[in-house]
Amino acid sequence: MEKLPPLIPSARTVRKWLRAGWREIRILTAVMLLTGGLWTFAELADEVMEGETHRFDRFVLLALRNQADLSDPLGPAWFEAMARDITSLGGVVILLMVSAAAVGFLFLVRRPAAALLVVVSVGGGTLLSTLLKMGFERARPDLVPHATEVFTASFPSGHAMLSAVVYLTLGVLLARTQSRRRVKAYLLTIALLLTGMVGASRVYLGVHWPTDVVAGWCIGSAWAILCWLVARWLQYRGRMEPEAFLQERNGVGQGR
Template identity: 30%
Template sequence: MKLANKKSSTSFIFLGTGAVVAILSVWVFFELGDTILADERFRFDTLVNGWVDQWTTPAVLQWMTILTEFGSVLWLTIVTIAVAIWLYLKNESVTAIVFFGLACASGGLLNSLLKQVFQRERPIILETVDGTGYSFPSGHAMGACIIYGLSAYVIQRQMKNTVSKVVLIVCTILLVTIVGLSRIFLDVHYPTDILAGFSAGLVWVLTALSIMEWRRSVRRRRQLLSSYS
């Protein structure tokens, strides 16, 4: 009984923390969006682009061309399918697997919708690295945040070792950050596009995780009640 209460308390703490982070992310996104709709410039873009220019070399650009593919639609689709198969092999419920797939796929639809709403033009068009269409928010940044974030969550649920969980989370954050930076180095996105992509993606991830945690909490309570009935 104490263990069940502890797990329930942990779920509520997770949901509460997630709600705070989600609210902050929504605020950041709409602050950026409001400025873009007003057709104003960002000092943040100028500062970050200035820093990026100092580190830009042919070798760095070659690496960024490779690393940016980790945020491409094709690669993220492969990751989603691979994780879904892994969940099936781990005997996860069909409902959980379907929800994971829908959460990943619908994030892409949300990004397309947001691009149509804000219609911000890119710094340059570069088809070789998927640098086409509207710029805000970054599809690579948002997609990487959603797919890798949700994948890391469902994978770490199966891990027993705390150190392994921490390593997975840190690697996930680094990978998502690198994908975002690659878009700035390749000059196909403004830094604020990336920041908006991360913000929108984080909100989407936290919403999906909150639903997952809520479902797990309800299922645990039902199991607990049935064991005492």
């Protein structure tokens, strides 16, 4: 006589269903964030090209300056120096050094596919940033003196975009090697804080319009999410090391 399946699933089966459902929710959330980032960038770019954001951009830049001397950002001298230090974390040289260090580490621990993901993410993000700047050719703010040197076009902010690409990608990679949720949350929070502070420093120093930075955050985050989704797809096809990205696929590392 054929054995019938149990009417009440076992605890192991329930946990497996919950893990599968949670994975689908995360993928759906990532797709929604990706779509939202691209849509926001497209809408913002359209408004910028039509000059609809100029009043808002002027208001924010002037609000961050001493009205008696527009060359002087608000706050003490040490705060302005700190802003310059923070903004350098989004510079091309620093980001390339951080990325190269991460790639070297991933090769040392025998994670070549993860290393390749970092290379493609950073290289592709840099190329995309350059093409977007060439396409829009928005002039830098001339409303206030710049507090640091600039050499490229303004829209979108390359510092905001590339810091999102690099720090979010590395944050996700590191988080996926950890088993505790609070450690994962800590790593992702650090990545978000670095991205946010770099972008904010560009506006404070007067080298970008606020909308440049918001656009950079949107397109940079969207690019990082896209790379993450591609990595998951390759992983499920067996072309990427699963333990480097998705320990929880086998039930390892459920949060504490």
